Amino acid sequence: MLTWLGYFERFGKNFLRGAGVTLELTAVGLVIGFVLGLLLALARSYGPKWLQRAAGGYIAVFRGTPLLVQLFIIYYGLPELGLTFSQNMAAYLALGLNSAAYQAEYLRGSINAIGSAQMQAGRSIGLSKWQTISYVILPQALRLALPSWSNEPISLLKTTAIVFLIAVQDLMAEGKRAATTTFDFVGVYLAVAVVYLVMVFALDALFKFLERKTKIPGMDIETRR
Amino acid sequence: MPKPILTIKNLTKTYGQNVIFQHLDLTVNEGDTIVIIGPSGTGKSTLLRCINLLTRPNEGQIWLDDLEITAKGTDEDQVRQHIGMVFQNFLLFNHLTALGNVKLGLTRVKHLSDEAATEKAMRELNRVGLADRANHYPGQLSGGQQQRVGIARALAMDPRVMLFDEPTSALDPELIGEVLEVMRQLSLDGMTMLVVTHEMGFAREVADRIVFMEKGYIVEEGSPDEMFNHPKFDRTREFLWKITELYGKKEKEAE
Numbered sequence: 001m002l003t004w005l006g007y008f009e010r011f012g013k014n015f016l017r018g019a020g021v022t023l024e025l026t027a028v029g030l031v032i033g034f035v036l037g038l039l040l041a042l043a044r045s046y047g048p049k050w051l052q053r054a055a056g057g058y059i060a061v062f063r064g065t066p067l068l069v070q071l072f073i074i075y076y077g078l079p080e081l082g083l084t085f086s087q088n089m090a091a092y093l094a095l096g097l098n099s100a101a102y103q104a105e106y107l108r109g110s111i112n113a114i115g116s117a118q119m120q121a122g123r124s125i126g127l128s129k130w131q132t133i134s135y136v137i138l139p140q141a142l143r144l145a146l147p148s149w150s151n152e153p154i155s156l157l158k159t160t161a162i163v164f165l166i167a168v169q170d171l172m173a174e175g176k177r178a179a180t181t182t183f184d185f186v187g188v189y190l191a192v193a194v195v196y197l198v199m200v201f202a203l204d205a206l207f208k209f210l211e212r213k214t215k216i217p218g219m220d221i222e223t224r225r
Numbered sequence: 226m227p228k229p230i231l232t233i234k235n236l237t238k239t240y241g242q243n244v245i246f247q248h249l250d251l252t253v254n255e256g257d258t259i260v261i262i263g264p265s266g267t268g269k270s271t272l273l274r275c276i277n278l279l280t281r282p283n284e285g286q287i288w289l290d291d292l293e294i295t296a297k298g299t300d301e302d303q304v305r306q307h308i309g310m311v312f313q314n315f316l317l318f319n320h321l322t323a324l325g326n327v328k329l330g331l332t333r334v335k336h337l338s339d340e341a342a343t344e345k346a347m348r349e350l351n352r353v354g355l356a357d358r359a360n361h362y363p364g365q366l367s368g369g370q371q372q373r374v375g376i377a378r379a380l381a382m383d384p385r386v387m388l389f390d391e392p393t394s395a396l397d398p399e400l401i402g403e404v405l406e407v408m409r410q411l412s413l414d415g416m417t418m419l420v421v422t423h424e425m426g427f428a429r430e431v432a433d434r435i436v437f438m439e440k441g442y443i444v445e446e447g448s449p450d451e452m453f454n455h456p457k458f459d460r461t462r463e464f465l466w467k468i469t470e471l472y473g474k475k476e477k478e479a480e
Binding site: 117120121122123125126127128135136139140216217218219 | 279301302303305310314316317318319320329330333361362363364365366378379381382
């Protein structure tokens with residue numbers, strides 16, 4: 001019954017290597033997505049009208065189409081326009097560009113919640129608009145966004161599994177190879193699922209820890225409007 | 226000859242069809258404490274917001290000393306440094322300690338060194354009686370303490386004039402006194418102040434002049450004695466009587 005536990009012994013090294021690639025994809029996608037997502041959120045909240053619309057359009061397109069389609073366009077489609085990416089690079093890009101749209105929405109929500117009152121307070125002592133955004137709004141907005149934003153790394157980690165379709169050697173690809181070697185699909189994928197689960201738990205614990213670490217004393221920030 | 230710090234001429238503010246105030250003139254002299262009273266929705270707060278350029282008037286001019294701050298191309302951030310603002314809802318920076326709140330403008334706007342900023346900020350916190358709360362976050366302070374930090378934050382910029390927008394309206398009655406006491410001391414120290422409030426006791430005792438505003442017009446202005454004891458207009462008398470009755474009761478309850 002528990003034969004699948006044996007797969008950790010047999011394919012442990014491969015799973016570990018694959019898990020490393022999966023974590024790397026998650027990390028790179030998350031960072032690209034965060035930087036771009038933050039810019040998109042700022043553009044939507046504080047940019048001129050045309051930029052707000054452009055950012056809104058970006059978010060609508062990337063949230064409104066399947067990640068797999070985006071990945072295939074980047075990997076198979078863009079070379080026709082003379083833009084060729086390695087498998088890993090295409091995966092980073094697709095994950096990052098897609099995650100940016102979601103992260104932008106998390107961040108925009110909390111930027112709006114911090115609101116124009118804090119902006120006025122900042123301006124009233126002579127801070128410029130962008131100084132107020134950097135020193136007053138963002139430190140509060142990022143903290144406010146953290147509990148809901150921490151869904152994104154977890155969701156992204158699981159989403160990375162689709163990149164085996166363009167032959168990136170992630171955990172899923174290693175699992176598939178092991179499965180076709182043993183023909184025990186249930187057992188191998190169960191083992192693979194456990195590895196994903198462990199990574200998700202670890203991420204979850206990390207962000208819970210971050211939440212506690214960055215708590216603002218005396219402020220029940222989660223329930224603030 | 227008193228020196229005007231703030232000169233407002235023919236100021237008009239509208240939101241769409243909605244006229245907030247029209248053709249308003251007001252002069253604030255150095256060292257004066259001017260209290261603006263009037264029913265809510267008469268444009269008192271909007272007037273303060275126009276003065277520190279948080280909103281733009283549609284017409285008219287405002288001078289700070291000899292500088293017309295409503296002129297095109299004015300450096301708003303530069304102007305706001307010299308005009309302190311205290312908000313009804315305190316609006317402290319919630320992620321910073323009391324000290325951090327007071328320091329932010331000193332380090333980021335005045336570009337003081339961290340050491341000099343801390344020293345100056347502690348002086349201002351001391352002035353409002355909160356040196357011992359320097360490392361508390363806003364969420365750990367009472368409303369009255371938060372508002373005093375708000376005052377210290379504005380004072381730290383060494384403003385030419387301080388604007389108070391109903392600074393005690395959001396406070397529990399028992400916390401109003403400590404804020405008014407800080408403001409009274411500030412007035413005695415010679416700070417130029419423009420105060421929107423319903424605290425008639427404060428107005429009577431501290432104001433050099435009281436301005437009664439209603440429906441976007443200045444109905445009457447004068448010394449506390451003139452306004453309370455022999456106002457020119459019935460409307461002034463009526464309003465003062467009503468508000469003193471209402472808030473006087475509240476003050477008694479608090480005692």
